[in-house]
C-alpha cells in the first residue's frame with residue numbers, strides 16, 4: 317500500500333457500542349472527518365502502528381478499518397485498540413496514530429471465541445512487527461511530539477495540511 321505509513325489524528329468519539337470493552341478490547345473511534353480523509357488505496361481490514369492520546373506516551377496499536385453499521389455499511393469506520401492499560405476512558409481527547417502495516421482483510425467469525433482469538437493473534441503480530449527498526453523509527457516521529465491537547469484541537473484543515481506533509 318503506497319499510502320503507508322499513514323499519519324492522522326482526531327477526536328475520540330463514542331462508537332457504535334458493540335461492547336468491545338466488555339470483550340477486553342476497547343476500540344477508540346475516529347469521527348467521519350478523519351475517516352473521509354483516508355486515501356483510496358487504504359483497504360478495509362486490520363492494521364498495526366503507533367498511537368498516542370493527547371500529549372501522552374506513544375504506544376503500539378492495532379486498528380480495524382471496516383464498514384460502519386450505523387450508516388448501513390455504506391461508510392467506513394476506524395477503530396483503534398491501544399496496547400496499553402489506561403486509568404480512564406479518553407472520549408473527547410485527541411488520538412494521534414500512524415498506521416505502518418497491514419495484517420489481514422476483514423473477516424466474519426461464527427463464534428465470539430473465534431473473533432477474540434483472531435484479535436489476540438493480530439495483537440501478537442503487531443507487537444512483533446513493530447519491533448523492526450523501520451517501524452520503531454516512526455514511534456519517535458515529530459508527529460507525536462507535536463500532538464495538540466484536547467483543549468486546543470487543531471481545526472480539520474490544519475490537521476489535513478500536517479498530514480499531507482508526511
Ligand code: ADP
Pocket residue numbers: 328329330331332333334335336337338341342343344345396397398399400401402404405406407
Ligand atoms: P465505543 O463503542 O464508544 O467505541 P468501546 O467499548 O469500543 O466503546 O470502548 C472505547 C473507549 O474505551 C475509547 O473511546 C476510550 O475512551 C476507552 N479506552 C480505554 N482503554 C482503551 C484502549 N487501550 N484502547 C482504546 N480505547 C480505550
Ligand code: MG
Pocket residue numbers: 331332333336342343344345395
Ligand atoms: Mg469502539
